[in-house]
Amino acid sequence: MTPVDPTQPYDDQNIFAKILRGELPCTKVYEDDWAFAFLDINPQAPEHILVLPRGAYVSWDDFSMRASAEEIAGFVRAIGTIARDKGLVEPGYRAIANIGPDSGQIVPHLHVHICGGRPLGRMIPE
Ligand code: 5GP
Numbered sequence: 497m498t499p500v501d502p503t504q505p506y507d508d509q510n511i512f513a514k515i516l517r518g519e520l521p522c523t524k525v526y527e528d529d530w531a532f533a534f535l536d537i538n539p540q541a542p543e544h545i546l547v548l549p550r551g552a553y554v555s556w557d558d559f560s561m562r563a564s565a566e567e568i569a570g571f572v573r574a575i576g577t578i579a580r581d582k583g584l585v586e587p588g589y590r591a592i593a594n595i596g597p598d599s600g601q602i603v604p605h606l607h608v609h610i611c612g613g614r615p616l617g618r619m620i621p622e
Contacts, residue, residue: 530570542613
C-alpha cells in the first residue's frame with residue numbers, strides 16, 4: 497500500500513472512514529461519542545486493537561492541530577478505557593500512532609494501535 501502523506505486533506509473514501517460509516521465490516525470492541533475501536537485484521541500481538549476518533553482526521557498531526565479539547569480528551573480516555581477493560585494495564589501494553597511515510601502509516605484516518613498480550617520486545621526494531 498502507498499504510505500500516507502499526512503499533509504494531504506482527509507479522504508472520506510479511506511477504509512477506516514467506510515468502517516466508521518458501517519459500509520465495511522469489522523469486529524467492534526468499543527464505541528462511544530468520541531471513539532470507535534475494532535480488531536486489527538492482521539494482528540501483530542495476541543491483543544491488537546485499533547482505536548479511531550469519530551472525526552475526520554488524517555493523522556495525529558492533523559488531530560492535535562484541529563480537534564477540539566473535548567474530542568482530544570474523549571479519544572485519549574477511550575484508549576485508556578479499552579486497555580483497562582481488556583486487562584492490559586497490569587501486564588502492560590503499547591499504544592502506537594503511525595504518522596506519515598517514515599512511520600509506515602497506510603490508512604489515512606488517525607488510529608492508535610493498542611498491542612499487548614505478550615512481551616512486545618524493543619519499541620523500534622534495529
Ligand atoms: P498503519 O500502518 O496505518 O498504522 O496501520 C493500519 C492497520 O490497519 C494495519 O495494522 C492493518 O492490518 C489494519 N487494517 C488495514 N485494513 C484493514 C481492514 O480493512 N480492517 C481491519 N480490521 N484492519 C485493517
